[in-house]
Amino acid sequence: MSEVFLLKRKKLDSLKKMRDSFSGKEEIMECPKCREKMARQVLAMKKFICPECGHYYAVSARERIELICDTDSFREMDAGLKTRNPIKFPGYRKKLELMRNRTGLEDAVVTGIGKIEGEKVAIGVLDSSFLMGSMGTVVGERITRLAETARRKKLPLVIFSASGGARMQEGLFSLMQMAKTAAAVETFKNTGGLFISVLTNPTTGGVSASFASLGDIMIAEPEALICFAGPRVIQQTIGQELPEGFQRAEFLLEHGMLDMVVKRQDMKSILAKIIRIHSGGKSVK
Ligand SMILES: [Zn+2]
Structure with a gap:
């Protein structure tokens, strides 16, 4: 997508937001935990953390990029990639159209080059509001x-995951993306690249079972659900009560599956610090 087009869209978005706030049509969000109601714009200033109870709202890919990347530093890549509905899944095209209109995204991940506290990175962010952040051919590609x-340009790779897993509507083509993405990040790592994987709520199924679990550094947001099969499925299968906090970030940290659980408000500075340390510690503050 050209920069001019991006700028035009940004301008349109902000005009729309302005119009909505003048006409009193601000989007009101209700906290699923404490029921506190708040305008989306106010919540955005609080990094989508409920000021009453600390609940972490899901963050869209674009919002996440705004939270993590330096202002206007992000340049999107491969925005024109579209799925061809490879297994002709009934109703899939319509569903995609609906998702595109609702989210303004072409598919469930946004990728590109940006800067985090001045450090250039290749960054990808999955968006759980687009078909549960599921991985089909476009996300995998x-x-x-x-x-x-990241390998070609010798940049650190940062991926924020939030996903229900492989995309059912693309069948085997979705499952193939697990091997493909895993191979791509492994090749990147084998040439000395630093891959930081950030797992947010929820990271499950085929995404948790492929690239998302292969970070050199594994980070999660507090209380994020991270698993292959969900707790309900496991409980029904083994017929046993599961321990408190099972498959949540803190539980996984305790059991050695993660390196860090990082609060949303600290994420940007922690990422920047890790990147600086790995570039030889030259510019550690
Ligand atoms: Zn709340």
Whole structure:
């Protein structure tokens, strides 16, 4: 997508927001935990953390990029990639159209090059509001190309995951993306690249079982659900009560599956610090 087009869209978005706030049509969000109601714009200033109870709202890919990347530093890649509905899944095209209109995204991940506290990175962010952040051919291809770009340009790779897993509507083609993305990040790592994987709520299924679990550094947001099969499925299968906090970030940290659980408000500075340490510690503050 050209920069001019991006700028035009940004301008349109902000005009729309302005119009909505003048006409009193601000989007009101209700906290699912404490029921506190708040305008989306106010919540955005609080990094989408409920000021009453500390609940972490889901963050869209674009909002996440705004939270993590330096202002206007992000340049999107591969925005024109579209799925071809490879197994002709009934109703899939319509569903995609609906998702595109609702989210303004072409598919469930946004990838590109940006800066975090001045450090250039290849960054990808999955968006759980687009078909549960599921990985089909487009998500798999964008993640793969991102890892390849990071390798070519010798940039650190940062991926924020939020996903229900492989995309059912693309069948085997979705499952294939697990091997493809895993191979791409491994190749990147084998050439000395630093891959930081950030797992947010929820990271499950085929995404948790492929690239998302292969970070050199594994980070999660507090209380994020991270698993292959969900707790309900496991409980029904083994017929046993599961321990408190099972498959949540803190539980996984305790059991050695994660390196860090990082609060949303600290994420940007922690990422920047890790990147600086790995570039030889030259510019550690
Ligand atoms: Zn709340």
